[in-house]
Amino acid sequence: MQLSDIGRVYFIGIGGIGMSAVARYFRSRGVWVGGYDRTVTPLTxxxxxxxxxxxxxxRVEALPEPGDDLLVVYTPAIPKDFPELVRVQGGGYTVLKRSEVLGLISRGMRCVGIAGTHGKTTTTTITTYLMVTAGLDPSAFLGGIARDFDGNYVHGDSDWVVVEADEYDRSFLRLNPEIAVVLSTDPDHLDIYGDHGKMLETGFRAYAKRVKxxxxxxxxxxxxxxxxxxxxxxxxTFGIGAGDFCAQNIRVESGAFHFDLREPDGHLITNLRTALPGRHNVExxxxxxxxxxxxGxxxxxxxxxxxxxxxxxxxFETVLKNGQLVVIDDYAHHPTELQAAISAARELYPNRPIRGVFQPHLYSRTxxxxxxxxxxxxxxxxxxxxxxxxxxxEPIPGVTSQLVYGLMKNEKxxxxxxxxxxxxxxxxxxxxxxxxxxGDIxxxxxxVVAQHSKSDNHGY
Known part of the structure; x- marks a missing residue:
């Protein structure tokens, strides 16, 4: 199927952050878009x-009539026995995974793929914003709701497209980037890869070999x-204090990080400023x-x-700040991400107690x-x-939040x-x-914010 053939697109799991970005792409092209999701959310x-x-x-009856102009898109997060998915895979429909659709969309474009077990969404969004600022006019598929774009899809008119390249289910192997980034390769999704070595070889190294x-x-x-x-x-290479693109002279001034950027040829770009918290965001x-x-x-x-x-x-979104209490919402769901969020909070608020509520995500990851x-x-x-x-x-015997709790040393x-x-x-x-x-935290x-709503100075 070619993009020009598509007149209707139906999404099974349309409310997912990645799926909805693709749905918005097709809607921006004037295509009819429909779909199923489990619950009503602000995004749906x-x-x-x-x-x-x-x-x-x-309900299977809600599926649109098959036709040569209809594409059905699904995400691997949908159970294999989900009735709508079983029906469309049974014949009569053109069915693609979201990752396959991203490959179809980016084919023939100048693709930037941002991969890594941490930092994908933030880096993809910063990259998109910098490229927009530079007049490069990219389209972008983001894994979060960007405040500057008020959404997770950016419509551009150039042949540049910026994509969050997801390692889950080896989705990023559908891309052929012109520019590819690998931010980190820590173990994750071992339910898919088996072990860290296979994740490196059949995941990230295979992705790198798909660069044009x-x-x-x-x-x-x-x-x-x-x-x-x-x-x-x-x-x-890139990094802090090392790499061809190297952040140097990092300091905090007026609540924001400032740094200088040394480029591969030795050129120094001085006094860059970002209000994003934490040294991981400088990186x-x-x-x-x-x-x-x-x-360019x-x-x-x-x-x-x-x-x-x-x-x-x-x-690391500040959703309430009333002078005494600061509440920060963060997507962290891997140990490295938790450490980064907690460290960023300590750096920003060095003299305050740092408390946290954690909801583990997935039995296998826990x-x-x-x-x-x-x-x-x-x-x-x-x-x-x-x-x-x-x-x-599905639950794994013996795997509950108690597993993490029992390994902790923190008395509080x-x-x-x-x-x-x-x-x-x-x-x-x-x-x-x-x-x-x-998860759904x-x-x-x-x-949580409403409990402390006497202050007007909150972000929700």
Whole structure:
């Protein structure tokens, strides 16, 4: 199927952050878009307001009539026995995974693919914003709601497209980037890959080998050894204090990070500023700057774009700040991400107690990284753990939030239900509260904020 053949697109799981970006792409082209999702959310309501037809009951009768103009898109997060998916895969429909559709869309375009187990959404969004600032006019498919674009899809009129290249289910192997970034290669999704070695070989290295001949591969300096034998591409490294694109002279001034960027030829771009918290975001910014420069952006575009970038929903997003209490919502769902969020909070608020609520995401991930989660949560002054969000998975015997709780050393830790957590956070009067996780903890954020709604100075 060619893009020009598509007159209707039906999404099974349209409310997912990645699926909805693709849905918005097709809607922007004047294509009829419909789909199913399990629950009504602010995002699905927004999609409906944009002209998409969505239903929330799993019934085969709701599927559109087959036809040569109809494409059905699904995500691997949908159970294989889901009735609508079983029906369309049974014949008569053209059915593609979301990753296959992204490959179809980006084919023939100048694709920038941002991969890595951490930082994909932030770096993809910064890169898009810098390229827009530089006048490169890219389209983009983002894994979060960007404040500057008020959405997760950016419509551009050039042949550049920026894509969050997801390692889950080896989705990024559908892309052929002109510029590819690898931010990190920590173990994750071992339910898919089996072990870390296979994840590197059949995931990230295979992705790097899909870069177009003569293209650019940008990798974090400390994982560069895994990509040294990738042929027919220019390889650059990035990092803090190391790498071809290197952040130097990092300092915090007036609540924001400032740094200088040394480029591969030794040229120094001085006094770049970003309000994003944490040194990990300085590193993400360096990667985004590298892409933008290699795509033709000017150093003044970097300075202007970074200074004006406002961030992404649920990426260290301050949702309440009333003078005594600060509440921050963050998508962190891997031990490294938890450590980064907690460290960023300590750097920004060095004299306040840092408390956190963590919702583990997936039974398999909790089983694989229970010890890492425990070590990260021990960095908090007080920790609350709520039940695991299962997403696509069935329970694994013996794997509950108790597994993480039992490995922690922090004496000020509690294992609570969601309602008990809300009661506990209502009692807080000061300090910093981090709400951490990739499940449905975001649905509890407005309730936590409402408990402290006497102040008008909040972000919700």
């Amino acid at each position: 309501q927004k999609l409906e307001s944009e002209g998409m037809e969505i239903h929330y009951e799993a 001949p003569g293209g650019q591969l940008i990798v974090r300096y400390d994982v560069a050894e895994h990509f040294a034998d990738v042929e027919e591409v220019m390889i650059s 993400n910014a360096v990667a985004a700057c590298a892409v933008t420069r290699l795509a 952006g000017h150093e003044d575009d970097l300075r202007e774009g970074l200074a004006n970038f406002h961030g992404i929903a649920r990426r 089983q694989d990284f229970a010890a890492g989660f425990a070590r990260a949560l021990d960095l908090l002054d007080e920790a609350i753990i709520i039940p695991i969000y299962p997403a696509r998975e 830790r509690r294992l609570l239900s969601k309602n008990q957590m809300l009661e506990a956070t209502a009692e807080l009067k000061d300090g910093v509260l981090l709400l951490l996780g990739a 975001d649905a509890l954020v407005p309730r």
